[in-house]
Amino acid sequence: MKKLTGLFWAVCFLFGASWIGLVAYPYLTFAGLTQNKDAATGAVAPPGNPGTAAQGARVYAANGCVICHSQYVRQQSEGNDIARNWGTRRTVARDYMFDRQVFLGTSRLGADLTNVGVRQTDPQWFYRLLYNPHYLGHEAVMPAYPWLFQTRRIQGQESVDAVKLSGADTPPSGYEVVPTQEGKTLVEYLLSLKKNYALPEAPEQTQ
Amino acid sequence: MNETAIPESESRIELGTVKTGLGAIDLSVRVPVLVFFGSAIFWLIIGSLLFLLSSSQIHKPTAWWTLPGIPWLSYGRVYPAFVNCFVYGWTIPAGIGSGIWLLSRFSAGPSRYPSLPIYGCAVWNVGMITGIFSLLTGITTGRPLLEFPSYTALLLFFGFVLSGLYLLTILWNRRPGPLYISEWYLIGGLLWFAWMYGTANVTLSAPAAPGPAQPAINFWYIGSLMDLWLTPIALAAAFYLIPKIVEKPIYSEKLAFLGFGGLAIFGGWTGLTHIIGGPLPAWMITAAIVARVLMLIPVLAVAANFHLTMKGAFEDLRDDAVLRFITTGAMIYTAYAVEGSLISLRSVARFTQFTFVTQAHSELGFIGFFSLVLFGTIYYIGPRLLGRDWLFPKIVTTHFWLTVVGLGLLYFALTIGGTIQGFGLEDPDVPIVANSDLLQPFLTVQNVGVLLIAIGNLGFATAFGLMLLISTPVRERQATGDEAGKVPVKSAAEVRIA
Numbered sequence: 001m002k003k004l005t006g007l008f009w010a011v012c013f014l015f016g017a018s019w020i021g022l023v024a025y026p027y028l029t030f031a032g033l034t035q036n037k038d039a040a041t042g043a044v045a046p047p048g049n050p051g052t053a054a055q056g057a058r059v060y061a062a063n064g065c066v067i068c069h070s071q072y073v074r075q076q077s078e079g080n081d082i083a084r085n086w087g088t089r090r091t092v093a094r095d096y097m098f099d100r101q102v103f104l105g106t107s108r109l110g111a112d113l114t115n116v117g118v119r120q121t122d123p124q125w126f127y128r129l130l131y132n133p134h135y136l137g138h139e140a141v142m143p144a145y146p147w148l149f150q151t152r153r154i155q156g157q158e159s160v161d162a163v164k165l166s167g168a169d170t171p172p173s174g175y176e177v178v179p180t181q182e183g184k185t186l187v188e189y190l191l192s193l194k195k196n197y198a199l200p201e202a203p204e205q206t207q
Numbered sequence: 208m209n210e211t212a213i214p215e216s217e218s219r220i221e222l223g224t225v226k227t228g229l230g231a232i233d234l235s236v237r238v239p240v241l242v243f244f245g246s247a248i249f250w251l252i253i254g255s256l257l258f259l260l261s262s263s264q265i266h267k268p269t270a271w272w273t274l275p276g277i278p279w280l281s282y283g284r285v286y287p288a289f290v291n292c293f294v295y296g297w298t299i300p301a302g303i304g305s306g307i308w309l310l311s312r313f314s315a316g317p318s319r320y321p322s323l324p325i326y327g328c329a330v331w332n333v334g335m336i337t338g339i340f341s342l343l344t345g346i347t348t349g350r351p352l353l354e355f356p357s358y359t360a361l362l363l364f365f366g367f368v369l370s371g372l373y374l375l376t377i378l379w380n381r382r383p384g385p386l387y388i389s390e391w392y393l394i395g396g397l398l399w400f401a402w403m404y405g406t407a408n409v410t411l412s413a414p415a416a417p418g419p420a421q422p423a424i425n426f427w428y429i430g431s432l433m434d435l436w437l438t439p440i441a442l443a444a445a446f447y448l449i450p451k452i453v454e455k456p457i458y459s460e461k462l463a464f465l466g467f468g469g470l471a472i473f474g475g476w477t478g479l480t481h482i483i484g485g486p487l488p489a490w491m492i493t494a495a496i497v498a499r500v501l502m503l504i505p506v507l508a509v510a511a512n513f514h515l516t517m518k519g520a521f522e523d524l525r526d527d528a529v530l531r532f533i534t535t536g537a538m539i540y541t542a543y544a545v546e547g548s549l550i551s552l553r554s555v556a557r558f559t560q561f562t563f564v565t566q567a568h569s570e571l572g573f574i575g576f577f578s579l580v581l582f583g584t585i586y587y588i589g590p591r592l593l594g595r596d597w598l599f600p601k602i603v604t605t606h607f608w609l610t611v612v613g614l615g616l617l618y619f620a621l622t623i624g625g626t627i628q629g630f631g632l633e634d635p636d637v638p639i640v641a642n643s644d645l646l647q648p649f650l651t652v653q654n655v656g657v658l659l660i661a662i663g664n665l666g667f668a669t670a671f672g673l674m675l676l677i678s679t680p681v682r683e684r685q686a687t688g689d690e691a692g693k694v695p696v697k698s699a700a701e702v703r704i705a
Contacts (some may be wrong), residue, residue: 003386004378004394011395011471015402015435018475022427022491026420027410033419061349064283070561074484079557081484083635091486093419101349102421106481108561108632109265111639133268141643143268147278 033097036199045197049098056189057101059182063145069113070105071193076205085119086112087195089202095195109141117194126187127163127179135166148183151175235317236307237592239324239373241675243304244585246328248668250296250335255661257289262657266650279343287354288342293573294352294432295363296335299400300328301581302440303370306393308588309447310377313387318377327369334362350425352432353407360408367404371397388463389443395471396439403431423479423487430478430495433572434502438470438540441580442509445537448587450516452530453523458515462508469505473498480551483560499551506544513537528603532583535611539575543568558633563625563646567618574614574660582606582667589674598677602670606663613659616652624649 035044060066073087081087091114096102120126128135131149133142149163154176161184162176171177179187198204264273264282274280303324311318338359341347347354355363374397378390386394407428410416416424450457457463479487479495517523517534524531546568550559559565586603590596597603624646631642 007386007391007394008398011398012402014471015399015431015475018427018431019402019406021494022476022479023406023410023424026423026487026491027416030417030420033417057349061347062284062345063278063281064287064347064349066349066351067283067286072482072485078484078553079560080633080635085635090484093486093488095486096418096421099418100415102418103349104422104482104485106351106561106565108639109643138640139269140647141268141640143264143275143282145281146276 030093030097033094035097036094038198043197045199046095046098046195047197050188050192052185052188053192054100056185056187056192057099057103059148059186060103060189061101063148063186065113066103066105068105068107068109068142069103069111070108071103071112071114072105073112073114073195075202081112082205084112087115088204089199090205091195092199092202094199094201113190113193115194115196117191118196121191123161123187123191124164126190127161127183128165130179130183130186131163131165131177132169145183147180148186149177149179151177231317232311232314233592235319235321236311236377239318239321239328240304240308240588240592242325242328243300243307243370244589244671245675246332247297247299247301247304248585248671250292250300251664252668253339254289254292254297255664257285257292259654259657259661261286261289262650262654266647266654278345284343284345284347287347287351288339290352291338291342291354292335295338295355298437298440298573298577298581299367300331301585302396302436303327303367303374305444305581305584305588306374306397306440307377308592309389309443310374310381310393312447313381313390314377315380315382318373318380320373320376323373323376324370327366327371327373329366330362330369331366334359334366337362348412350411350421352429353411353425357408357412360404360412364401364405364408367401371401387447388457388460388467389447391467392439392443392446395467396436396443399431399435399439399474403428403435419486422482422485423491426478426481427475428478429481431475433569434470434474434477437572437577438474441536441540441577442466444584445513445533445580448529448533448584449513449537452527452533452587453517453520455516455520458512462512466505466509466512469502469508473502473505477502477547477551480547480556481560481565483551483553483556496551496553500548502544503548506541510537510541528600528607529583529587532579532586532607535607536576536579536583539571539579543572543576546571558629559625560629561632562629563621563649564629565625567621567625570614570621571618574610575618579607579610582610585671589671593674595674595678597670598673599670602666606667606670609659609663609666613656613663615656616659617656620649620652620656 035046037044072091073081073089075090076082082089125136127149129138129142130145132144132146133139134144151171152175154174158176159178161178163178165171165177169177260273260280261282263270264275264285267273268282269275278284307318307324334355338355341356341359342354346356348356353360374393378394381390407424410424411421446457446463476494476498479485479492480499483492483496485492513534524534549555550564550568586597627649628642628646631637631645632639
């Protein structure tokens with residue numbers, strides 16, 4: 001049994017090294033990250049997430065958005081993310097300090113979403129994309145998410161969130177298609193995705 | 208009740224005594240092993256169907272036959288369900304089943320506590336059902352390969368520990384003597400998996416890790432799962448069965464030690480090559496790339512060892528289907544590792560990260576390496592535990608070719624398509640939608656590949672089910688073959704029995 005004990009300790013010790021480096025170390029050190037305070041303007045960065053972001057992140061996870069969309073920007077020497085206008089600087093650990101769920105992602109079948117809230121500010125754009133990607137010419141690669149919407153009778157005035165649809169999608173007259181609570185929080189989350197503040201450890205880069 | 212033992216003359220490595228009939232040891236592990244294999248094959252089939260559905264969905268998101276508009280059968284939920292079925296439903300029960308059988312080869316007597324693994328397997332399956340149900344209804348953590356909610360993770364962990372305790376009792380009951388190579392890998396794999404799965408879930412969920420630490424833990428887990436669970440489990444089986452089938456001892460124990468030691472040193476560090484350029488300290492990613500490249504040392508040591516063991520016995524590949532499964536799997540392991548170090552280099556990753564190249568690469572590891580080796584192992588163990596034979600040996604060879612051809616189509620389509628995709632991603636003037644649109648023909652080929660793999664797996668399940676249900680004593684079958692004046696079909700597990 002002596003050999004068995006030796007093997008046991010070797011196995012634990014060797015794996016333990018990677019555990020300390022990649023689990024314990026980041027767990028403990030990243031908990032101590034603090035916001036950056038700009039000496040001149042007094043602004044803090046990152047600014048923190050809106051209250052609905054955590055809820056929207058759950059809808060983002062539930063529908064598997066992370067399978068095709070990444071959420072990080074590499075520096076110019078590692079890839080053309082900045083030239084693609086997906087950000088003006090690389091993202092660093094501090095960018096994610098307020099996120100309860102981090103969706104880095106490993107595929108870019110779809111666009112990177114790190115700064116999608118900077119590129120698109122109109123909720124209607126997201127509603128139309130999610131209801132039927134055909135409106136934006138994305139139907140060949142992106143599925144539709146009709147279950148994030150409901151068709152309901154217009155009561156009084158049309159809702160401000162009513163999705164502007166055309167063709168076969170048009171609801172019967174007197175009805176409108178509006179996002180469900182889940183759909184709304186998802187779009188609020190997507191609109192909140194902007195890392196367009198400055199951090200000293202990640203200077204802006206030009207193409 | 209005949210026994211075949213490998214002569215020990217050429218090497219000090221003891222291979223143990225395999226009982227090809229139903230010895231006391233085999234009888235004591237028969238039910239646990241078959242229960243784990245049965246459960247693994249069940250989830251393999253569910254996983255294959257979900258694989259087929261998800262690969263059709265990514266190909267044609269709007270076609271009616273890909274079931275658009277049904278939330279619980281949408282791509283974003285089916286894809287993780289498929290991956291989790293494969294990893295937690297197939298690889299782990301299959302690994303435990305083959306682990307029980309392999310460890311019991313070195314036992315001094317029959318195993319005790321045979322109900323322990325049955326409870327373990329039951330708890331594991333309850334966990335799997337809750338997990339897959341949760342994923343399809345949208346309850347998920349959204350973390351790759353750790354998508355299961357915490358109650359599922361708890362059930363899986365508990366089920367694994369129960370089965371692990373049973374394996375420890377077998378290990379405790381071993382005959383005195385040096386540990387065999389397969390035992391190193393199995394002991395390592397079992398400890399590593401309990402450790403990685405337990406701590407990854409606890410640090411990510413219980414008191415949630417700070418945001419920036421989550422990817423480090425998550426990808427540490429993914430790398431460890433591949434290198435320190437799937438790899439050791441498959442290599443344990445290969446290190447036992449290759450010398451057994453070619454009837455020669457392993458070429459060199461020193462080389463085997465280099466292979467095992469290297470895996471143990473580098474295996475935990477490789478995962479972060481999935482997120483090169485990610486928001487983590489540069490040293491972590493650099494360490495991952497270095498580990499991936501150095502991993503070539505143990506991989507080549509293992510490959511050389513297998514090659515030199517098989518030298519002069521390569522013609523056995525023609526006759527022995529089990530050997531064909533395992534040897535092909537072992538060769539793909541080398542290819543997988545070489546490609547892995549190549550695509551983790553920063554200059555290459557620039558063009559391959561975020562593309563189908565990485566998906567093709569991981570499927571090469573899961574299906575080409577792990578699954579092929581474990582298919583072979585189950586084809587070897589099954590008949591020996593029941594004293595029966597595969598009813599239709601043709602299914603075994605067909606399964607092999609369907610898997611190899613299917614994987615080949617899938618792998619080359621996604622690798623070529625993914626490379627084109629990668630060059631498009633690097634060109635800021637190519638719009639992203641147009642770039643992904645180019646992949647259509649490659650995804651068509653992938654679908655054909657997935658279909659072949661799924662058909663092969665259905666055949667595998669059928670063969671396994673028939674073996675459980677229909678008694679076909681080996682001797683009887685061979686006798687009829689001789690009577691008819693035909694050459695007995697030398698195929699599948701049949702060949703080395705009797």
